[in-house]
Amino acid sequence: MTGYDADVVVVGFGGAGAAAALSAAEHGVEVLVVDRDTRGGNTALSGGSLRLRPDVERAARYLSTLSLDRKAAAVHRSMLDGCRDLGGWLVRLGAEIEEMNDAFVTNTLPRVLASPYPTIAGSEALGPRFRVRGRDGQSGGDAVWELLRDAVLRHPRITVRTPAVAVELVRAGQGRVDGVRLREADGVHGVRARHGVVLACGGFEYDRRLQQNYLGFSLPAFGWPGGNDGSGVRLAQGVGAALWHMTSIASVLGYQLPGLEAAVRHSMPDLGYVYVDQECARFVDETGVDFHAIPMDLLRMNPRTFRRDRMPSFLVFDEATRAAGPIADTYLTPYRDEFRWSRDNRAEIERGWIAAADTPRELASTLGLDPDALAATVERYNAGAAAGADPLGRAAADMRPLRGPFYGVALWPCLINTQGGPRRDATCRILDPGGEPIPGLYGAGELGSMWTQLYPGAGNLTEAIVTGRTAGAAAAAALAPPAGPAPATGTVTPAVTDALAAFVADLRAGDLPETALRAARRCVLDQLGCAVFGSTLPWSALVRDYVRDEGSAPRALVWGSGLRASATLAALANATAGHAFEIDDLHAGACFHPGR
Ligand SMILES: Cc1cc2nc3c(=O)[nH]c(=O)nc-3n(C[C@H](O)[C@H](O)[C@H](O)COP(=O)(O)OP(=O)(O)OC[C@H]3O[C@@H](n4cnc5c(N)ncnc54)[C@H](O)[C@@H]3O)c2cc1C
Structure with a gap:
């Protein structure tokens, strides 16, 4: 090496x-x-x-x-x-x-x-x-x-x-x-x-x-x-x-918290929660949409204001849900060895990461939202939960009126990965x-x-x-390893292919004797004729469709069609057509196919 x-x-x-x-x-x-x-x-x-x-x-x-x-x-x-x-x-x-x-x-x-x-x-x-x-x-x-x-x-x-x-x-x-x-x-x-x-x-x-x-x-x-x-x-x-x-991107919801560069993943322990946008309106069935799909609703641009006014949105949850378990998963983060989210969310409330208030109005003020709008949204949601009906389609079994105190935190679509x-x-x-x-x-x-x-x-x-x-x-x-056992007789290794390709690439017509040139011309003509007929056969059409679907730069002609494709894809289609009806592999003396 x-x-x-x-x-x-x-x-x-x-x-x-x-x-x-x-x-x-x-x-x-x-x-x-x-x-x-x-x-x-x-x-x-x-x-x-x-x-x-x-x-x-x-x-x-x-x-x-x-x-x-x-x-x-x-x-x-x-x-x-x-x-x-x-x-x-x-x-x-x-x-x-x-x-x-x-x-x-x-x-x-x-x-x-x-x-x-x-x-x-x-x-x-x-x-x-x-x-x-x-x-x-x-x-x-x-x-x-x-x-x-x-x-x-x-x-x-x-x-x-x-x-x-x-x-x-x-x-x-x-x-x-x-x-x-x-x-x-x-x-x-x-x-x-x-x-x-x-x-x-x-x-x-x-x-x-x-x-x-x-x-x-x-x-x-x-x-x-x-x-x-x-x-x-x-x-x-x-x-x-x-x-x-x-x-x-792949995205799920998460929190952006002071002092932490990476996001922390949102995860709910119980059903007493809703999401609201910056106008305090709910916008999605919070429990019926897959967690990978929900961020799409936050990423959209408002066609009236031309702002992404759901970035961030807000999680609003109630007392029973706070007590039921952590609202975050700190295991899937860079911080898993540094801290674990508290079981009752108390530590995070004390750190100021989660806002707490007795009423939706007070919570809205703390979060910088419109108090009347949040109060109205919670009231409407609670009425729907009691009646088992939700305009956004949340299942009746997944709804329960929210009871104070109330809690809130900004919610972002976060990157799992690009x-x-x-x-x-x-x-x-x-x-x-x-x-x-x-x-x-x-x-x-x-x-x-x-x-x-x-x-x-x-x-x-x-x-x-x-x-x-x-x-x-x-x-x-891509190349044969430099050392190691010699390949078995008859095996075509990438090194042989490379050597053959280099020989062909360097070859000039003037290097060849006239008899070889004449034979080569006949072979090319024979191949072209076979390919023109072969291109009409169904299996050639399959390969041509594949080449078309790949959508490469139109550099080389695919024989028997008006299609142009990259040189490698055109070569694939043309070689398939050329071999589509050939019977050269059946004659033992003429067999040259490297796969044989
Ligand atoms: C929280 C979370 C949960 C996920 N859950 C799932 C799941 O359950 N199922 C699933 O299918 N996918 C999941 N994903 C996505 C999935 O894990 C990743 O997309 C996948 O593991 C990427 O693997 P990778 O090797 O391409 O990149 P990575 O694992 O990210 O590795 C890339 C490496 O390249 C290194 N690097 C970057 N730039 C350079 C450079 N210039 N020079 C040298 N090194 C460099 C980085 O340091 C890193 O070590 C999750 C991702 C996250 C963040």
Whole structure:
């Protein structure tokens, strides 16, 4: 490996980075993982829920409706296939896996619905949620993280280097990404990657400028302050990557509290509560809408005032609910080792985080709201609760008149994670704006996620590990390892493919004898004729539809149609058409297909 620091360099040591490193190492290459710290990113703070048993065909249709992104169909499919393989892989790493029971859905407020977007058919095809049981009884993302981290740390072919912040990608000849510049304690150093670099360094939960540019606002986040700062987006842009899904986020409600940079998650112990906007009006069925979907109602812009006047909104709850349990989940935050929310919310009232008052009017004054408006809203809600009827559709069984004293706190849509980043294909190669892979560059995890506006839950962590595995394997295979056993006779390795491609790329017509040129011309003509006929066959039409759906830059002609696509996609369609009715593979003497 002279001149190289590793075969594969992985930027980011969260779930995606750990999975990428393990997968690359499983393919026999040397891996270097770099991160600014060792806390495990969003992965370690997550709820830890995973999808391991989707019904692939139906789930693919569901995802295509959910995402509204037809370019992502192949990416969805690859992720769903990867889900089915994921449980077995985690078990081989030593995981104990359990299905999350129904109590998770029924006992959580706001609710985690089995079908977050009930008007879109097919959500059940994603299958149940699963989680990893931790050694010390944890069952959140910390259990997943510890499993992956420990497997990485004990792997003989993986080296972890921290603290090391990736500041720039380095390109070699022909534009191949072959290294990263790292900022470390003693200065900036370059590390070189023989096969390629995997970007697995999370989203832009802590980059307000990127959020303002793409979302139109910036939000508090649940992740480690200073962790995912959008550097993955900038690194990829620096080498010409296309971006996608930059306006999409996963969000749930939370609190922004004085002295805490990260948000704290909202979670209710009982039913005595409502949400109101800045005019003190209720706006959503607080218990009947999935917790991932409720933030959409807070994010909207008021079409009359052109203000986002539900940011923040306010949680108003009553005495019985205060006494029933904490209104926050401090386990899924960076502060879980520093403090736990008090069981009766008293400590937080004393700290001034929660406003308390005997009447809705007094509460409104403390929160800076209109006292008459809040009093009227509580009165209307209580009358509806007594009658079992709610104009917003809250179920009668979920309503109970609010009784004082009353409590209130500002409520924000908070970032679980952003979804945007460099666009990748089904094998996790990062693409340029023309849809062509940037050689040597791979992406995984929430950076450039496949998820878009409608996030169904338990999707990002699963995607992080699945795409990490895919990216690690693809990077490892980009070139043959320099050492190791010789390939078996007849095996085509990537190194042979590279050598063949380089030979063809360098070849000039003048280098060839006339007889070879004549034979080549006849072969090209033969291939073209076969392809023109082959393009009329149904299986060629399927591939052509796929190429059209991928929507790449119109650079090369797809034979037998007026369609233009990127060179690689056009080559796929044309090669399929050329081989659609050929019988060359049947003649033993003429058999040249590398797969034979
Ligand atoms: C509170 C919370 C709950 C969640 N619950 C769930 C859930 O239950 N199910 C689910 O599917 N998803 C959940 N998610 C989302 C999910 O956890 C993440 O999207 C996923 O884990 C992301 O994994 P990742 O490896 O892509 O990023 P991360 O795990 O965030 O790792 C990225 C790493 O990159 C490092 N890094 C960033 N920039 C650089 C740089 N320039 N140089 C070096 N290192 C860098 C960071 O330090 C970090 O360690 C939750 C997220 C949060 C915050």
